[in-house]
Amino acid sequence: MRTSRRLPIHSHNRTAYAFLLPWLIGFFCLTLGPMLGSLYLSLTKYNLLRPPEWIGFANFKQIFTNDATFTHSLQLTFVYVLLSVPLRIIFALLVALALNKGIRGLGIYRTVYYIPSLLGGSVAISIVWRQIFDSEGVINAFLGWFGLEGPAWIANPDYLIYPIVTLSVWQFGSAMVIFLAGLKQVPADLYEASQVDGAGKIRQFFSISLPMLTPVLFFNLIMSIINSFQAFTPAYVIGDGHGGPLDASMFYTLYLYLKGFSYFDMGYASALAWIMLLIIAVFTGIIFATSRFWVFYGDGKGGR
């Protein structure tokens, strides 16, 4: 990187923009430009071969009034987000609490619990998942020990969502590590003082640990929701890759992918992408707006 030596210390305009150059190019060519491009394309009919044909809001009208797959995939994705995000966070929190009590071999457990987060995004693990949830697979064999007969998790459209949710919850390790770090920050004297006042374990959790963890929880919640809305690989690989059986794996991103890159209806796919952006924005907006009521930033008065 070139530098100009004669610049005064206080303003580095030229140097700074030189440092920022790659990012700026990326911002305009890969983010802002394409965003505006997809906004424009969402108002057109476009298949890569012929120039985009302006059709106004026809894509959106079609999506909202006459597209059962859209409604279904949105519902499915909502179910996925609403099941997997809270479960994942609750698991992460519970295990973090159990590990936080000065257990021997913490490092090993932390590693073991983290490994699923590390591997879970790969095609390989999705394939494994499909296999262990097979009607003849390990999960049903396990249920069999208790005299339960598990359903055909993969083949039966009513059940397919559960293996996919389980795969997401299985990866709670990354959130757990963040919670563990958060718990380390809680001053020990808070617990001691509350113990003197006669608070039990449960009271301590709700009055000390949980309030002190809310900033971390807030962050985890936002990132989990954003990521869950965009889940693709598990739906693609655990399902049959076309949304089946019977659209049971038709997650929103998979539908968007099929529209754009299987049917080459790129205007329609762009409209779907913008709707997704707005939905995610609304969700994160709600969490941000409510955060001042439940996120506790230590002010020395103790959390409630």
Place this chain on the structure above:
Amino acid sequence: MLTVKGTYSKAIRHVLILLVGLAMLYPVLWLLSSSFKPNQAIFTDTGLWSHSFTFDNYKNGWKGFQGVSFSRFFGNSALISILCVLGNIVTCSLAAYAFARLDFKLKKIWFALMLVTIMLPYHVTLVPQYIIFSKLGWINTFAPLILPKWLAHDSFFILLMVQFIRGIPRELDESATIDGCGQGKLYLRIILPLLTPALISTAIFTFIWTWDDFFSQMIYISDIKLFTVQLGIRALYDPSGSSDWGALLAISVLSLLPITLIFLMFQRYFLEGIATTGLK
């Protein structure tokens, strides 16, 4: 002092955590053990300890398909991942240095925009990006996968590094400036070496995410010679059920190996990186 009851409940908790941990690892262990079983035993012999042990799956799997072996796919994945890692390290640290240490016009606006892009879903730029790359004739090349990293497109890592650089005492910069260091030298000689832990976190996460990034690879690459490991596995796998499962699982194990090794080697940076920044 530990009471008997205390030791007892502690032991119970320990056992519980251990059992849950084993259950968590079960799918991985199942994958590992099945990859060494003969094909017909994979679904009949569900125990982790196999009665028959074979390397054939690895041999068969490695052959690949249509005359292209997995050594090619692994090579492709490694090449893409390494170039992406380098790109992120160089360009994100440049941008982070500007945001953390330099004063310039519109800094606040750029910084805010950078934060917003972290939360932006990929899909909203997907179609136009694809169109641009296809007009450039870059479909079926690695460029669409690598170029974004050389343009600091993963702003997440910029934020990580900005926070890290803010923790480096400014006195160091000042004394270096007095000694006649320009901004370029300051960045190269002072900040970059001290930034190493953040650079390692960035490198590890970039490597893993690129290695696993099935979606972009699938969109941009259809030529078998350019297939990555993820695409290769997906191609070996037939959802309707007639796959060579032994080979598929063996290759799956191999595909997870680089990530696992890197994780185990750099665990310290890794877990600290997550803990301090909330990655992933």
